[in-house]
Each structure stands twice: as structure tokens, then as C-alpha cells.
Amino acid sequence: FLTAMRRLQAVLPAGLWRSPLLPLGVVALPTVAVGWAFGQIEGPIVDLILSAGVLLLCLGPRDLAADVHDWLRARADGDVVRAAQIARALQRGPEPDETHRSLTGALFIQSHEKLFGVLLWFFVFGPAGAVAYRLASRLPRYLAETVPESSALAVADALHAGLAWLPARITALLYGLAGSLDDALLAWRRLLRDPAHGWRAQTWAVLAEVATAALGVEESDGGVVVPASLDALLDEVLNMQRRALLILLAAFALFATGTLL
Numbered sequence: 001f002l003t004a005m006r007r008l009q010a011v012l013p014a015g016l017w018r019s020p021l022l023p024l025g026v027v028a029l030p031t032v033a034v035g036w037a038f039g040q041i042e043g044p045i046v047d048l049i050l051s052a053g054v055l056l057l058c059l060g061p062r063d064l065a066a067d068v069h070d071w072l073r074a075r076a077d078g079d080v081v082r083a084a085q086i087a088r089a090l091q092r093g094p095e096p097d098e099t100h101r102s103l104t105g106a107l108f109i110q111s112h113e114k115l116f117g118v119l120l121w122f123f124v125f126g127p128a129g130a131v132a133y134r135l136a137s138r139l140p141r142y143l144a145e146t147v148p149e150s151s152a153l154a155v156a157d158a159l160h161a162g163l164a165w166l167p168a169r170i171t172a173l174l175y176g177l178a179g180s181l182d183d184a185l186l187a188w189r190r191l192l193r194d195p196a197h198g199w200r201a202q203t204w205a206v207l208a209e210v211a212t213a214a215l216g217v218e219e220s221d222g223g224v225v226v227p228a229s230l231d232a233l234l235d236e237v238l239n240m241q242r243r244a245l246l247i248l249l250a251a252f253a254l255f256a257t258g259t260l261l
Contacts, residue, residue, distance in 0.1 A: 001135070005142050011066030018147050023156035027135045034126035043141060054127035058134040064111050064241065068234050077169025093202045094160065098172070101187045104164065104215065111241050112171045112207055113137050116248070120167040123252055133167075136160045159198040168203050171244070172210040178243035187213035214240065 008026075009017055016022060034054065041047045068092055074083035091106040094113075117137065121129035136159050147235040177185030188210045191202065215236055 001138050002142065003065075005139075009146065012028070018150040018152050019157040020151040022152040023143070023159055027132055027159060028032050028141055029225065030135060031128050031132040034131045035126075038127055044228050045258055051127050055118070055122050058122075058130040059115060060115075061218055061261065064107065064114055065238050066111075067145075068107070068238060069239070071232065072231060094140070094150055094157075094200075096163075102212060104212045104224055104233065107203055107234070107237050108171075108175065108211035112168055115241070116171040116174070117167045119248065120170060121163070133163055136163050145198075161203055167204050168207040172207050172248050174244040175211035175214045178240045180216045181214070183216045184210045184214040193223075211240070 005026075012022075030137060038047065041050065067086060071083055071086040071090065074086060085186070090110060092110075117133050118130050121133040123129075125132070136156070138158040140153060140160050143150065143156050147153060172184070172188070176188075182248070188206065191206055191209055215233070
């Protein structure tokens with residue numbers, strides 16, 4: 001993606017690179033091309049294999065678990081530079097605002113961007129949906145580094161947030177089902193009563209805050225238990241991601257089975 005964007009920037013006029021039409025073209029043209037190409041495939045086996053390949057490409061190149069384990073390993077080895085570099089990468093991406101920012105919230109947002117957002121769009125629109133969300137989620141970061149405060153960046157941010165609006169809330173619900181649903185719903189209601197930020201920031205705030213609240217697990221006496229250390233907290237985030245993924249896949253399997261029947 002970065003190589004393609006650098007080459008595209010080298011050949012396009014500077015004015016067009018800052019234009020609001022740029023993000024629409026960067027996302028729409030490959031999406032339409034992928035949708036058209038898969039529409040020409042007649043064999044179901046070939047379609048399945050190529051669809052899986054496109055999905056894996058859109059989920060890559062690294063998942064959240066690999067980054068978290070690398071960070072923990074760097075901290076354990078005392079490699080401060082490497083740990084700081086990985087931490088910055090983990091906290092990169094859309095942020096709600098200063099009042100809804102935390103390490104765990106950033107990890108849940110990364111989980112959505114790298115996994116759930118792509119999967120949900122793939123389930124609905126196939127490979128074209130996965131490509132559309134992957135491009136829309138990566139483009140704002142590149143434009144923020146090359147043409148900050150431009151019309152292109154503003155449209156790219158809005159397009160990303162628009163495509164993430166419903167999937168982010170589904171992901172937050174999945175994390176609630178994978179953890180403490182009562183705490184998740186309580187945090188969700190609290191955010192709905194807070195009109196301080198707009199729809200874009202609220203999307204990421206819901207994802208970060210609701211998923212983080214779901215980390216609390218109730219004991220039999222009604223008390224809430226949270227991980228006692230940073231390592232345990234990160235492990236629980238990854239465990240919740242796995243449980244949420246299983247819930248999503250089970251729901252999709254039930255839907256697919258009902259459709260086939």
C-alpha cells in the first residue's frame with residue numbers, strides 16, 4: 001500500500017493530491033475493480049480460493065497478537081527503543097479525543113482496524129468490501145504524514161469513519177458479549193449521554209470505552225475483577241479478541257447455514 005501510494009503521489013499533480021477527490025478515487029477504483037473481477041469468476045472453488053487470498057491480504061501483514069507479544073518481549077529484554085517503537089505503532093490510528101484515550105482502548109481500536117472491520121465488510125460485500133475498508137483505514141494515516149490539514153485528509157477521515165460507524169459498534173457489542181456485558185452496556189449508555197464530541201470521535205470512543213469496560217469480570221459475590229498487571233491486561237485483551245472472533249464466526253456460520261437451507 002505504501003509503495004503504491006508513493007508512486008501515485010510521484011505522478012499526480014500536487015493540487016490533485018490535496019483534492020477531496022483523491023481519497024474517493026483511491027478507495028473506489030480498486031474496490032470496483034475487485035468487485036468486477038470477482039463477478040467474472042464462474043467456478044465456486046476458484047472464487048473461494050481467491051476470496052480467501054484477498055481476505056488474508058487485507059488482514060495482513062501483522063496481527064495484534066504478534067505486535068503485543070513483540071512489545072512484551074522487548075520490555076522483558078530491556079530494549080527501551082524497540083518497546084517504544086512498537087508502543088507507538090500500537091497506539092497509531094484514529095483516536096476518540098483526549099478524554100477517551102488509553103492503551104487498552106488503542107489496542108481495541110487496532111483490533112477492529114486489523115481484524116473485525118475487514119471481516120465484517122467481507123461478510124457483507126465479499127472481497128470488494130474487505131479491500132474498501134482496508135484502503136479506507138490506511139489512507140488517512142498516509143495523508144496525515146504527507147498532506148496534513150488538506151481537503152483530501154478531511155474526506156479520507158470522514159470516509160474511514162463512515163465505513164467504520166456500524167462495524168465499530170458491532171465490534172463493541174462482540175467485546176461486550178466476550179467479557180462483562182453489563183459493564184460494557186453501562187459505558188455505552190454513558191457515552192450516549194455525552195454530546196461533547198461529534199459522530200466521528202464517538203465511533204472510536206464507543207469502540208475504545210465499551211470494549212475496555214468489558215474487561216471487568218464479575219465474581220460470584222458481585223465484585224468486579226480486572227487484570228492485576230500490564231502483562232495480564234494485554235493477555236486478557238488478546239483473549240477477548242479471540243472470544244469475540246469466535247462469537248462473530250459462530251453468528252456468521254448460523255446465518256450462512258440458514259441461507260443455504
